Amino acid sequence: MNAAAGNTLGTMMSSPLTIDVLVRRAASHGDTEIVSRTPDKTLVRTTWKKVAARATRLAHALVRAGVEPGDRIASLMWNHSEHVELYLGVPLAGAVLHTLNLRLHPDEIAYIAADAGDRMIIVDDVLLPLFEKIVAAGAKFERVFVVGAEPKGRERYEQLLESGEPTVLPTLHEDQALGTCYTSGTTGKPKGVVYTHRSTLLHSLVLALPDQLSLARRDTLMPVVPMFHVMAWGLPYGAAFVGCRLIMPGPFLDAANLVDLLVGERVTAAAGVPTLWIGIRDLVLALPEKPELQPGLRMIVGGSAAPLGLIRDFDTLGMPIVHAWGMTETSPVGLVSRVPPEADDLDYEAKLAIRAKQGLPPPLIEIDVRNEEGSVPHDDRTVGELVIRGPWVAGSYVGGHLPDRWTNDGFFRTEDVAKIDAMGIVQLTDRVTDLVKSGGEWISSQELENALMGHPAVKEAAVIGVQHEKWSERPIAIVVFREGQSATAEALRAYLAPSFAKFWLPDAFEIVESIPRTTTGKFLKTALRKTYKDYKL
């Protein structure tokens, strides 16, 4: 027997997955462009090589400014090359990038900045008015740096960079914090998630795979998803790995400016939420001539479900949609929907239906759908809660909040209700909190709502559960009629009856003038539940 026998160790290099590897790779992409739309609408062009050099300078400047490993550095910025510099340079200094969501209320941003313990902040000049409101709401930062025009009484980001003469950067380890994001928190206070160097590098490598978002050096990628929204879905890091061109829309997320970039910069992959894509569809359909899009352009959709009709419309436009699902807690890529080869013989409509599902997990991610009896069968029918685990899934929240969001076997509970088909493809049907549990059986409020909104008299309908002595919960429907129309409760129930089990039918129909909505347009069910808390059936 020899020295090798029984030795459980390998002979491979110790080579941690840390951001310095990615910064050096970004530098190797040389003159490949990063194009940013500035607030005055001009396009500014730089290169991966320059951005990598400036990111490195930023890291040195931060260390010279006294930033210590683990310190939080906030950004209040749109999508542009300086924000890419922060994505690379802040973690290169051992610090943690905290991308503040500028769409939240200033009070909420101030709360989040305090909860994260942000020490310094870098702000776009055009966002200074918002920034002053955040400060007025109580946020405190040791130093504030401004990108863009010469600010009054504030330090400039360029001055910070100028101070970045080479010094010793801290040694990074791969489980070290790299960035932090907060969930939008429709219930309770926002909760923080802290991504590591390892989780970020693994996530951005895997999202570039052909069956995932598919990124190659010859792509031109436009992340329309804001860089303050789950690290722009990891796309800037993926782009830094593969060395594709990067097009950054700055503050202009309207359809006209986006289509202008799609055409003018020959974009091959754009990524954003369905709402923005709807605007693009409507604009392109209204144009007198079809715009000259790059062949192979694909429109990556995430953030909320892509409706089947939208996927169909974009096929017609020659801009096929790639549908993905994720959460802040999953970095975010957790599922990607593509038609698998075994479905090649299905007709177009059946394939559309597959693409409108949330899809399959990428490598290294494991999912399960579970109800009280365990994992659900892959029958495209039985529902349960989607749970997920893998190297870029959160294992806890900052401060240890809500520990019951994790299962004993280490999966994160998404609170999304899902079913799985025979090909393993996941479809989300509800939020767990939107389900009604009647006599031990689940009733989907979303399915009832969608059906009710098919009735000619119904403009809007929301279904919630109210307490019931015998059945524990029973569904009731809150209905808004179309102008000048109405229907009786019996008529509405009769309309639903053919499509649902009898116990699913709402016990009552409450007619209202309007249903409260969230800022993103979803029904605000928490408000409805409060209103009907003591509803007597």
Added chain:
Amino acid sequence: MNAAAGNTLGTMMSSPLTIDVLVRRAASHGDTEIVSRTPDKTLVRTTWKKVAARATRLAHALVRAGVEPGDRIASLMWNHSEHVELYLGVPLAGAVLHTLNLRLHPDEIAYIAADAGDRMIIVDDVLLPLFEKIVAAGAKFERVFVVGAEPKGRERYEQLLESGEPTVLPTLHEDQALGTCYTSGTTGKPKGVVYTHRSTLLHSLVLALPDQLSLARRDTLMPVVPMFHVMAWGLPYGAAFVGCRLIMPGPFLDAANLVDLLVGERVTAAAGVPTLWIGIRDLVLALPEKPELQPGLRMIVGGSAAPLGLIRDFDTLGMPIVHAWGMTETSPVGLVSRVPPEADDLDYEAKLAIRAKQGLPPPLIEIDVRNEEGSVPHDDRTVGELVIRGPWVAGSYVGGHLPDRWTNDGFFRTEDVAKIDAMGIVQLTDRVTDLVKSGGEWISSQELENALMGHPAVKEAAVIGVQHEKWSERPIAIVVFREGQSATAEALRAYLAPSFAKFWLPDAFEIVESIPRTTTGKFLKTALRKTYKDYKL
């Protein structure tokens, strides 16, 4: 300030990169096929789900048979689904798969098996005659299992599987040994490299990226490269990640059988060495009708450089070559050659020249080319030694041999001489040991040989360095003339003169009948150097 501030740890799950994740993923690919050519030439079809289940059973069986973490389990096998089971199941048991190279001499195989400390071995029935020679050469194994026909006096692999009732598998950690391969060792004894779970999983994820070998679920992959050759370049693991179909040629690596599989199984990606591809080219060109190949079929080439003419020929056949470079020490994918977008405007011949180079490193791999003055400029001219580092590059050899193969900053010295162009693309020109160093300047023996073999009278030419008092080394050429032809030393020197600096020209031309070659057809320069050791100029 809050608990998060200054906390350098993230909140992500601990999720090690270990083979169990990949085995569960393989199982999720369900009925996707693995097709193997058996020794009787029939095709046997199984599925990822079955192979994953059998691999799991194998792991349980090995643990029940007393296999401990770190134990070496050898395979002496062709490419087929049982070998895939070993790839997954042996490391799942915590053991280390040692794929013995059946092309080596039995004495050498016995030496390697002893050096690795192999405890058990699994052998193809058709390789039993070779196996008996290895045993006769002194190799010892506690147990021997045979795949295929009922063997005389040997245990069957299927019996081993039957014994695999569920038991407790050891907990795996990602830096644990997964597999071991030995370099073929043209100089000195073969040296072992031990891959880890982490290095293997990272390597196989990255090789599937669009700019690397590009593997997707809808691919049908045929690894012609033997599974005993650098873990079949990681392709079985990459396939297990993406869930593509896998076609295994078994013992039949002749062009007719391979083309039969390419056509019959609708292969979209095949991977092998240039020699085999030359056979395929010649066969296809000789066919009366062009075979019906799958559109998009690509021919991955590695193992040795793909000649430019071969790449051109395969373009003509509609089977474009993807050229990659690697070594046993690099798992192997270290460089992949693709035409970058900045070269799109070049003509076809210029693009061919790029594709014939070795290419660019994949994500996570860093390379440099260094001479005595440091990193060479990217001028496509200055040569130095290619060095490489990254998570799937060896950090040492088994037993700690040759520690000077690693630089102080952690790069592995490939002993390949290379230059880099302005796009960062690497081209190998020589082996370090094939260079002649004259008066402190390097002379490329390969370039002189290629030029000499362009002379109409020259059939073969090898250039080596011999000792020289003043210049330390000087080149001499060993020449074989074509039948009935000859040329004087003056004529040969005059033929070379226009293409080379004067100090490059060989000081002498030795005319011989033949030049000794290695089994793979390369000049055996070690033998030449021995012959001309005391050559006087």
